[in-house]
Amino acid sequence: MTDSAVAPAGHPDEPAGAWAPAPAQDLEQLAREAFVPGGVLSRAADAFRPRPGQTEMAAAVARTITAGGALVVEAGTGVGKTFSYLVPALLSGERVLLSTATKTLQDQLFARDLPRLAQALGLPVRMALLKGRGSYLCTHRLELARQDASLPDRSALRTLAKIEQWAQGTRTGDLAEMPGLDERSPVLPLVTSTRENCLGSQCPKFRTCHVNAARREAMAADVVVINHHLFFADLAVRESGMAELLPSVRVVVFDEAHQLNETGVQFLGRQLGTGQVLDFTRDLLGAGLQFARGLVDWQQIAGATERAARELRLVVGRTVPGARLRWVSAAPEGVSDVAWGEALAALETALQLAAEGLATVSEIAPDFVRLHERATLLAQRVRAFDQPAEAGAVRWLDVGTHLRLVESPLDIAEAVQQKLLKTGQDPENESARRAWIFTSATLGDDARLSWFTEPCGLGEAEVLRVASPFDYPTQAALYLPRDLPRPNDPGHSAAVARVAEAAARRIGGRTMVLTTTLRALRAIGEPLQARFDGSGEVEVLVQGQWPKRRLIERFREGAGEGRPGCLLVASASFWEGVDVPGDALQLVIIDKLPFPPPGDPLVEARGQRLESQGRSPFNDYFVPEAAVALKQGAGRLIRRESDRGLLVVCDTRLAQMGYGRRLLAALPPMRRLQDEAQFEEALDQLAPE
Incomplete structure (x- = not known):
């Protein structure tokens, strides 16, 4: 991460939009040329190799930028979708807004991918990183926190002292830049502002406010990197400064777009x-x-x-x-x-x-x-x-x-149609010419990607599916244990723990167990920790015991320097966005099929709406939801062309129920292991020498 909210490339003093856009008819050709052997991408990406799918996606993005409208792209793991949208977006010369689901990808785009690509393309692009106000230090509230007698303990006081020291040298105030800061610290709400408690222009620290500085830099930038939470917060309450920014933007890209609907409904209703x-x-x-x-x-x-x-x-x-x-x-x-x-x-x-x-x-x-x-x-x-x-x-x-x-709409379709695409309005107005790009590795299990396009109001969008370039039959195998208890039986989690224990011993850790509930997380994680405690064979990591960032860092380190490999038991956010390439992760175990919880009020309401339309909630909602989530979890396994690994799904319904074929079809085309003997043989092939 750089220490600046703006990363200039080329000529930092150029004003926003200062470089000439490519002629419309040439943008697709320019984008294609960037991906040829020896082209500009070979200078921007380590070990670049041309991939037809990456070029195909870049060409589609270029056409959408030229003509306007909406494009939905499912780009399988390894396609290189980030450069597929960045290359035509930068070459277009248009003002660009990039939105991601996670701050991790936000930081990666801003600090690594964008500067590297802009330099390779030779473009004088001004870039800005804009996060929600909760990501920035509020110096006024920091002063108030010094006098707060309700700080919970000495640890909180030490954290506050470290923040005060760091505050003296930071330029951006972005708390992600502070080393060793636990994102779960109870001090953070005391030193950051919310929309409710911000004093605005009346604040005594207004002129040096980090949030306002970030917004000013965003307004002056050619490319602004934000996140979905910030986008929808502004769409709902016009709080973040996006109301001024969006009208001047011609190209909007939503990466990790599979999270868009669930993020949006959080902000488009009301909460207390x-x-x-x-x-x-x-x-x-x-x-x-x-x-x-x-x-x-x-x-x-x-x-x-x-x-x-x-x-x-x-x-x-x-x-x-x-x-x-x-x-x-x-x-x-x-x-x-x-x-x-x-x-x-x-x-x-x-x-x-x-x-x-x-x-x-x-x-x-x-x-x-x-x-x-x-x-x-x-x-x-x-x-x-x-x-x-x-x-x-x-x-x-x-x-x-x-x-x-909480009171929430069932989806974001109406908001997208009315507030973004402005469907039904004058086709000659500026918003109709805007290009909207939505992309993710997982957006559905049918040709129209209806799991994503329906709730997001994108039924009329152009849809493109680009397959992963990985050789899954060679690189990965799928095993479905046959003799496990049924998923809802009391002994199921214990059986999953036994499978994980035996496999992790065999390959020296390098295992991730993904659970569908926090109850299963504890029922699997705690006995595994007890069994490996003090053995020195495998280090068992359990979500919630350390900050997420620290867990992933330790897991990526794997074995070495006298430390064993790791077995990570996790749920929820670990099903996606966790990138562990190489030997540190070679076995992913999923405890159950990730169907939505049937008793959840939002899930129930969505099912009831489908019933009122004469549709099947199970076939049209529950199965597609499970397919997408299963695909996300399986996607943790193979991250590079050189990776090798095994996926184990400990749910007998996948092999026994009719809908299992649909869920299996959603997974990457891994080879199937037929029995325990083949599974053990495959494990032995992965075992360290």
């Missing part, structure tokens, strides 16, 4: 968390005691609001951590309508009283003006959740240490 309310009370008390001690009974106001938030949580009672409760009537499922209504009313009243108290001191400090706005907004959200949900939306309650009240 009791954690938000508690954050507000902490900020209220801190600002009140610092700037207006004695003028208002801050302890009483903050205490009353905090109690109301905690009472709302208590009304729900004990439930499974991480549960989602259906909410189709006055109160969530299993919660008393009367008690819930009274608790919501009490919280609204407490927030209104807080707003009244803040109004009396609003002229003393800008902090009070913002706090008053936050109290009013939170009260409005409470009131909205006391009313029926909007038509076409689904409402539910996320239950954990705190509550999260």
Whole structure:
């Protein structure tokens, strides 16, 4: 990562859009020429080799940039899709917005791929990296945190001291640049801002604000790298500065587009968390005691609001951590309508009283003006959740240490059609000429990629599928154990652990176990750690015990320097975006077919909508969802042409049920191992000498 939010290539002083765009009729040809042997790509990419699929995708992107419209590309692992869209985008001379699902890819594009390619192409491109405000240090809140008496422990105090020291030298304020900072640290919310607590132009640190600096640099850049969360946050609330940026952009690329729908629905509805309310009370008390001690009974106001938030949580009672409760009537499922209504009313009243108290001191400090706005907004959200949900939306309650009240559209189709593609509007206007590129390694299991295009409102888009160049029958094999318990049997996770233990011993670690639930994660990970503890054979890593970044770094290191190879047991986000090429990972074990959880309110609502349309929720939703997720998990195995490995799916339904053929067809074309003897032989071929 560079230490700058803008990475100039060529002539850094050139203004945005300063280089001449390629003539429209020549862009496709220029893009094709970049990928020929000895072309510019050979100077930009290590060990570059021409791939017909990569060139095909680049040509399609070039045509879409020239004509405008939407292009959806599923580019299999190894195609090199990043350069396939970057080359024509840069050669076009147009202003470009690149959006990714993860900050990891965001940083990689900005710090490595873009500068390298712009230099190879000889283009004076100004680039900017723009993240959400939670990624940047807020120097005003850092000052407030120094005086915060509620810091949890000495570890938090040490982290705060390190951040203060780092703050003296950073130019961008991007916390990802700070070495050794745990992304789970409880200090981070204290030193970053949110849309709710940012003071805006009234902040005493406004002129040196890192968020504003990043936005200014984005406005001056030719290519801006953002993430999907930031894009949809702005689409929903126009908070990030994108409202000014997007109209000047002609080319928009969504990489890792398979996450677009699920990211979008988070922002296009409404949410209220009791954690938000508690954050507000902490900020209220801190600002009140610092700037207006004695003028208002801050302890009483903050205490009353905090109690109301905690009472709302208590009304729900004990439930499974991480549960989602259906909410189709006055109160969530299993919660008393009367008690819930009274608790919501009490919280609204407490927030209104807080707003009244803040109004009396609003002229003393800008902090009070913002706090008053936050109290009013939170009260409005409470009131909205006391009313029926909007038509076409689904409402539910996320239950954990705190509550999260959620109302969400079922997909982003309407938002994409109306706000992005502007379907039905004048075809001559600027938005109709904009080029929209959506790409990922996994976007569906049918020719139209309907798993992605339907919920994203892209039914009329051009669709291209580019196969992976990897020789899967030679590089990889698939094994389906036949004698395992059924997936829902109590002994299933223990059986998966035994398979993983025996295989990992045989090949010296180099194994990743992907689970479909956190319960299975613990049921498989904990016994494996107990069995290998102190043996020195294999180091067992379990998601949640270390930060994700540290887990992946250790796993990639593998065996060496007196350390054993690793067995990683993980769930959720580890199914995708984890890149471990080479010998460190040669065995991926998937515990169950990754069907959506049937009791999830959003899943239920989507199924009910399909039923009302006369369609099959299982065939048209559950199976495609499982196919895409299974393909994502399997994609962790082979990352380079030289990789070799085995995929084990510990779910007998894949071989026994009719839909298993469809799921198998979604996987890369690996050779099949027929029995345990063949599996053990394949393991022995991978075992270190």
